[in-house]
Ligand SMILES: [Fe+2]
């Protein structure tokens with residue numbers, strides 16, 4: 001059965017290529033491919049799906065949500081109202097994981113088509129299988145929560161721009177560095193705050209895979225960018241800047257709220273106007289939410305250091321980040337700990 005009525009079609013301008021030189025000439029990429037084959041896992045065999053998840057109970061503690069649970073109006077809610085809100089926020093967040101993973105599945109497949117090297121194609125095929133498994137596990141888990149929220153407008157726009165980019169390096173930047181930077185941080189932070197054992201098993205498995213995906217970006221994309229003509233490099237740097245600033249703008253205080261988030265409020269019985277009034281009041285009183293110390297910040301710890309490392313932040317791009325008020329963080333410690341699997 002083809003579900004064309006629910007499918008959405010995009011057109012890609014990307015060139016795809018054959019490669020008939022089958023020598024494996026990158027030891028690092030070969031090692032990553034071997035590791036990927038070795039660490040494949042099966043959602044049927046390796047996870048305990050009999051674990052009962054009560055959809056009316058939150059699957060995360062409220063520290064995970066940060067700002068929303070600290071809004072004065074939310075703090076005044078009774079325990080059961082707060083739990084309802086948290087349950088919907090969790091379903092909303094996990095829905096973003098699910099939709100994002102489908103995007104990752106398609107971008108990984110696009111990389112398999114488009115990378116010019118044989119070993120790059122083999123590796124990208126393993127990432128495609130990883131992402132298929134991630135879509136599967138989140139889809140199955142969300143069925144237990146009984147509610148799927150739509151994909152966030154900004155996330156959809158970012159992944160669409162990545163999928164319809166004209167060069168595989170842009171796809172690897174948009175997905176393996178920027179979107180997966182966000183995903184790694186969210187998965188890691190969710191793992192710190194969920195008491196649900198099944199979700200913890202899922203997150204651990206997914207994080208292990210994701211650490212390889214981030215490592216691929218730095219191993220392979222850096223060489224490709226260094227080999228580019230300077231004009232082409234600037235074009236790639238511009239693409240990275242556009243995606244990063246799109247994501248920053250969407251997450252900024254005062255940004256237009258996502259329709260999915262507004263339906264979370266509706267489903268939780270919270271009046272939208274009252275909620276935003278309370279947000280505005282807490283903002284004017286100077287109250288700020290500080291995330292717990294062990295939380296990973298996607299831009300600071302993952303995305304920006306990864307972009308700098310591969311040469312996707314040129315001198316000209318630095319000026320653009322500066323003008324937009326986006327710091328170019330370069331400290332790679334957290335990124336390298338993820339890549340080594342230490343943080344997952
Ligand atoms: Fe994934």
Ligand SMILES: [Fe+2]
Nearest residue numbers: 104180210213
């Ligand atoms: Fe991934």
